[in-house]
Amino acid sequence: MLEWLASVIGFPSTAKGILTGGGSLATLQALTTALNDRVPGFRAQGLQRDAPPLVVYTSVEAHRSVDKAAAILGIGLDHVRHIRTDAQHRMDVAALTQAIEEDRRAGRQPWCVVATCGTVSTGSVDPLDAIADLCEAEDLWLHVDGAYGALFLLSDHMRALMGGCARADSITLDPHKLLYASLEAGCLLVRDGEKLRDAHAFNSSYLTVADDPLMTDYMDHGPQLSRNFKAFKVWSALQAFGVDAFRTANNRTLDLAQRLGRGVEATPGLTLLAPVTLTAVCIAVDGASAEEHTALLAELAAENTALLGPVLVDGRHGIRACITNHRTSEADIDLIVDRLGQIAAR
Ligand SMILES: Cc1ncc(COP(=O)(O)O)c(C=O)c1O
Structure with missing residues (x-):
């Protein structure tokens, strides 16, 4: 091994x-x-x-x-x-x-x-x-x-x-x-x-x-x-699964992270806090405080949209998605972008 x-x-x-x-x-x-x-x-x-x-x-x-x-x-x-x-x-x-x-x-x-x-x-x-x-x-x-x-x-x-x-x-x-x-x-x-x-x-x-x-x-x-x-x-x-299964899963999470990054950039009221290099995507809802970002994490979890985490990038509070699940789909990513867009408009 x-x-x-x-x-x-x-x-x-x-x-x-x-x-x-x-x-x-x-x-x-x-x-x-x-x-x-x-x-x-x-x-x-x-x-x-x-x-x-x-x-x-x-x-x-x-x-x-x-x-x-x-x-x-x-x-x-x-x-x-x-x-x-x-x-x-x-x-x-x-x-x-x-x-x-x-x-x-x-x-x-x-x-x-x-x-x-x-x-x-x-x-x-x-x-x-x-x-x-x-x-x-x-x-x-x-x-x-x-x-x-x-x-x-x-x-x-x-x-x-x-x-x-x-x-x-x-x-x-x-x-x-x-x-x-x-x-x-x-x-x-x-x-x-x-x-x-x-x-x-x-x-x-x-x-x-x-x-x-x-x-x-x-x-x-x-x-x-x-x-x-x-x-x-x-x-x-x-x-059991072969090395290719893991390679494919990891490539897929890399692609999904890029998709999320692009979605955030295209959505008014959201800011991508850092370039997307691997599968971590850091997002701020413009104008939201640290506490409001924390409340937002709880809201997204409670409604079963996504389990995201807090992040601090260059002194700016935000939320972080790290896509590490081979079952995550394009639809999951698009749902996150849509919901965050709605919340930013709210
Ligand atoms: C960059 C980095 N180093 C170290 C660790 C710690 O790894 P572990 O939780 O396996 O001790 C992590 C875990 O998230 C990590 O992302």
């Missing part, structure tokens, strides 16, 4: 990974691996050494799991830089470069960049190639949070946008999103799989498993010893 997922991302055969409880845990384990790889003596001394603080860079649009991982691992939120984004909500590489320079000048230690392939609010994709170039030049670990977006790489036409995922040191992706697996099924892949092992493998006298080069023991790839068999449900679904 992991070898197949690595091939979808474009990782080499040296990659190894682990299925996790979700994207948040995958990112926590990625940053653990990055610490072990980049901080001399990390396993023995942890971060309890007299050393300049490590700094991790991500964008203002990043998922809070990046902050959570930094806090849990003892990096500290003061050492997480939330880099500003451009008009399309992608990490601004010039601002990233400047932040790295400033930290170096101040005696801090730039350590890791977490780029996002599919941000949670607007579905934007950071400029992965430019960020990978910078990480190479600056010798920083590059993690990509592709929990939501990376598996759109199943569709070849997404390679131009997100092919840079293949250049990451590690990547998070979520089979419980675009592969429709039941919860929980996240995944971490590490390009140089030995680094994942180095960070997580421990010997013990009470585990009597004999060393077998043909056996991968996942206790060596993560913090858990006892764990359930997450690969089975993902594998069975792929066997």
